[in-house]
Amino acid sequence: MRARQLISVGLLYAMVVTGCTPTVAVKAPTEPITVNLNVKIEHEIRVKVDRDLDNLFEGKDGIF
Amino acid sequence: MSMVKKTLLFLGILITLPALAISLNAAKSQGLVGESNSGYIAIVDTSSPELEKLVKQVNTKRKAAYAQIAKRNNIDIAQVAARAAEKLEARLSPGEYYQDNLGRWVQK
Numbered sequence: 001m002r003a004r005q006l007i008s009v010g011l012l013y014a015m016v017v018t019g020c021t022p023t024v025a026v027k028a029p030t031e032p033i034t035v036n037l038n039v040k041i042e043h044e045i046r047v048k049v050d051r052d053l054d055n056l057f058e059g060k061d062g063i064f
Numbered sequence: 065m066s067m068v069k070k071t072l073l074f075l076g077i078l079i080t081l082p083a084l085a086i087s088l089n090a091a092k093s094q095g096l097v098g099e100s101n102s103g104y105i106a107i108v109d110t111s112s113p114e115l116e117k118l119v120k121q122v123n124t125k126r127k128a129a130y131a132q133i134a135k136r137n138n139i140d141i142a143q144v145a146a147r148a149a150e151k152l153e154a155r156l157s158p159g160e161y162y163q164d165n166l167g168r169w170v171q172k
Contacts, residue, residue, distance in 0.1 A: 045137055046147070052133040053148050057155065062088055063125045064152065 086114060088122055098161025098169055099152045103130065103145030108161050108169050 057064045088105070091097040096115055100106040104123040107115050127141075130148065134141040153162045156172045164170050 045139060048137050049133060049139070049144055049147055050151070052136065053144070053151055056129050056133070056148075057151070061125060061129075063122045063129075064088075064155075 086118060088118060091115065091118060092160050093157070095159070095161055095171070098163065099149065099156060101149050101163040101165060101167065103148040103152070106163070 086094075086096070088097070092105075095108055096110070097105045097119060098108045104126055105119055107119060126145075126148075130141050130144045134144045137144075153172075156162055158172055160172050161169050162172060
């Protein structure tokens with residue numbers, strides 16, 4: 001009797017706990033390599049363009 | 065000529081004189097031109113031939129400089145200009161104008 005009570009209380013507790021916990025689905029990206037490559041190239045270009053622009057802004061043309 | 069008219073004329077000359085040969089920095093600090101959201105400068109409110117001349121000169125030089133950077137990095141000039149717009153907005157002094165994404169003028 002005591003064991004059955006414990007189980008039912010445990011079950012209820014588990015249900016309450018899982019009911020309140022948001023489910024987080026971890027899903028692997030479908031094309032991780034392509035995505036990473038694109039991000040890397042974008043970033044490299046951005047860094048280079050930023051450097052070029054900074055040099056341009058510091059120039060003596062008076063157009064910035 | 066009445067005294068009032070003379071005073072008005074004098075004030076008018078005083079106000080228009082600085083606009084005759086205005087530098088980009090002066091035009092920016094006076095709020096006459098601002099940084100557009102496309103990487104070029106634009107007239108904020110009131111246009112004048114002198115301002116239009118300045119805007120045209122500056123933007124022609126900017127376009128050439130952006131084109132060089134675009135070519136060097138093998139990307140589109142519009143991408144360089146868009147990035148320049150972001151960076152230029154960040155560089156502005158308080159009180160100067162820039163255009164937000166919706167094309168509205170915002171005073172920094």
